[in-house]
Amino acid sequence: MDKIIEILSGLKSGVDFSAAERIATDKILDSIDIASLITALEDEFDIEISMEYMDNKNFDSVSAIWEMVKELQEE
Amino acid sequence: MSVASLNFLLFVLVTVIVFYICPVKYRWIVLLISSVAFYVIAGSVNFLPYIILTSFAVWIFARGIGKQNAALAAELEAEGLSKEEKKALKAKYKARSRTLLILALVVGIGVLCVTKFSHYVIDYMLTVPAYADGAASAAMWILVPLGISYYTFSTVGYILDVYWKRCEHEENFFRFFLYAIYFPHIVQGPISRYRLLGQELKKELRFDYGRAAAGVQLMIWGFFKKLVIADRLHIFVSNVYDGGMHPGSIFLVTCFFDAMMIYTDFSGYMDIVRGVSQIFGVELEPNFNHPFFSKSVPEFWRRWHMSLGGWFKDYVYYPLTVSKWMKAVNKKTGKKPFGRFLTVAIPVLITWFLTGLWHGTGLPYICWGIYYGVLITLSVGFARQYEAMNRALHINTEAFSFRLFRMIRIFFVFMGGRLLTSPGSLENTGLVLRTIFTDFQGWLLFDGSLVNYGLEAYDLGLLFVCFFIVWAVSMMQERFGVRERLAGQNLVFRWVIMYAAIFAVIIFGEYGIGYDPAAFIYMQY
Structure with a gap:
């Protein structure tokens, strides 16, 4: 989880990502930030994010991103 | 029948009266019948076969994909499956779903392309004496149905959502057809998502x-x-x-x-x-969402024609970003600064080239797409450099004067985009600018x-x-x-x-x- 917060903070400063719950829905990160986030997550956790996971609900909070990462690692 | 006409107001009035007279459970049927009537009155009865055929094709293929998804989920629930067996099952069902998806896209986007691009072929053939007669009769047959770009995008979005398991497929064709042809959105959008508008139309529609x-x-x-x-x-x-x-x-x-x-x-x-x-x-x-109050070009396009921008983001930009070849580019160059810039620039430029094509097939529209693609790439690719420059120059970006400057800048950027298409040709655009x-x-x-x-x-x-x-x-x-x-x-x-x-x-x-x-x-x- 800490690694995810670190990646998110690298994309956008001044946001308390640990408390945020609508990161994608409220466009705290825009589509280009999300694309950079995907690249960073894939590199960091050795996963492949496919279109099935490209839904706002998977990117709305740190815990949602972590759940997605865990699910992809198990696949 | 224009939406800005007395006839449209009368049409809405009659529909509202019939709608609220009918029992709640039949109200969606009133909307379906009135939407078909509107489509015929506002466009032509000749347009109906197009929209019925394409909607039915998308519906039937999406239903097939939905069944494949359900069958896969049922098989995966079986106990004792190894990781490899699960992978093999997913691959088997994915291949079947992909075939159905491709067939649906060929029909949906194929009809859109034929109606949008065929006039180029016909115009060319008319100049060749041997083909001129055939081209003239073909020209009479090819119609551009009312709202085709909007309903094609709505229905293509629906089948992709079913394919990517973002929404359940619709079992009732007439319910799906209402989503496609719903008269307030058929002519000019908004390009509605099935998971939003489809669900709205399924609610109990009571007077409030x-x-x-x-x-x-x-x-x-x-x-x-x-x-x-x-x-x-x-x-x-x-x-x-x-x-x-x-x-x-x-x-x-x-x-x-x-x-x-x-x-x-x-x-x-x-x-x-x-x-x-x-x-x-x-x-x-x-x-x-008040686009002229935007701070930057990317923000402007999140506030202007939001449903089109959202569509291109979800169904073009993201698929490009997570595509295998884009990931390959990223792996090769992603660590270097220019490589990181490329991984932003390539999907943005392709998306905006296609957005330009959606607006029109001539050179001005292609230039319009490239214009915004380049501006957005520069805005995002050099965001950190702009921030550093503002800090170095001690610019207070929250001051009223700077916000006003950004609003004026956005307006000029927008006028520049319009100037590429409004005068009718790039020659005229050059002439206007020069003058x-x-x-x-x-x-x-x-x-x-x-x-x-x-x-x-x-x-x-x-x-x-x-x-x-x-x-x-x-x-x-x-x-x-x-x-x-x-x-x-x-x-x-x-x-x-x-x-x-x-x-x-x-x-x-x-x-x-x-x-x-x-x-x-x-x-x-």
Whole structure:
């Protein structure tokens, strides 16, 4: 989880990502930030994010991103 | 039948009466029948086979994909499956679903491409004597159905969502067909997602006075923007662009009027149809969020024609970003600064090239797409450098003066984009630009010359008052819900405002002998 917060903070400063719950829905990160986030997550956790996971609900909070990462690692 | 016409208001009135007379469980059928009737009246009965065929194809293939998804889920629930067995099952079902998806896309996008691009082939064939007769008869057969770009995108979005398991497939074709042809969104959008509009249309649609009143208010605001502002500006803009050479100052005013025209025309249309839909209790997605208050070009496109931007983001930009070849590019170059820039630039430029093609097939539209693609790439790719520059120059980015500067900058960027397409050709665009810089004649703005382009001094004065009203209302909307505040006022005050707005549209609307409202600009797409 800490690694995810670190990646998110690298994309956008001044946001308390640990408390945020609508990161994608409220466009705290825009589509280009999300694309950079995907690249960073894939590199960091050795996963492949496919279109099935490209839904706002998977990117709305740190815990949602972590759940997605865990699910992809198990696949 | 234009949405900005008395006939449309009568059509809506009759539909509303029948809709609320019918029992709740049949109300969606009233909407379906009225939508088919609207499609025939507003377009042509000849258009119906296109939309029925493409909607049915998408529906049946999406149903097939939905069944594959369900079968896969059932098989995966079996106990004792190894990781490899699960992978093999997923691959088997994915291959079947992909085949169905490709078939649906061939039909849906194929019809769109044939209707949009075939005139190029026909125009060419007409110049070749051996093919001219065949081409002439082919030209008679190829129609461009009303709203084809909008319903194709809506239905393609639906099947992709089913394929990516973002929504369940619809079992009832007529329910799906209502989503495709729903009359408030068929002509110019918004390009609605099935998981939102489809669910809205499935709700129990009961009468709600507050919501209906808010819908009527939104319609009146839309009519005001269209009939009082956009149609008045249309006279000036078309007189200048259709009338040969003019001094640079006149061209500059025309660029400003043209930008205001497209905004009030398109957002006015959206307000009318969203208001109509609210009367039925069906919420359509917003398409505008005060775009000229944006701080940057990417933000502008999150606030302007939001449903189209959202569609391209979800169904073009993201698939490109997570595609295997993009990941390969990223792996090769991603660690270097230029590589990181490329991984942003390539999907953005491709997406915007396609957005340009969606708007039109000529060279000006391709340039328009590249123009925004390059601006967005530069804005995002060098965001950190801009921030560092602002810090180094001690610029307070939250100060009113800087926010005003950004608003003016966005408006000029938008005028630049319009200048690529509005004059009709890139040669004309060059001519307009050259004249602005070499033959400005600024005094013409103050010596009464502006009244030579179809508008009286009264019209010009009225326009500037209206611009102020639109700006003031937009400012209020940025801070609070204007309609919600209005709903909290006393009855007498609310009705005074409503009547004043209605009379403003009736008195100041751009009518005349043989009045015919200018067609909504985004209908052509």
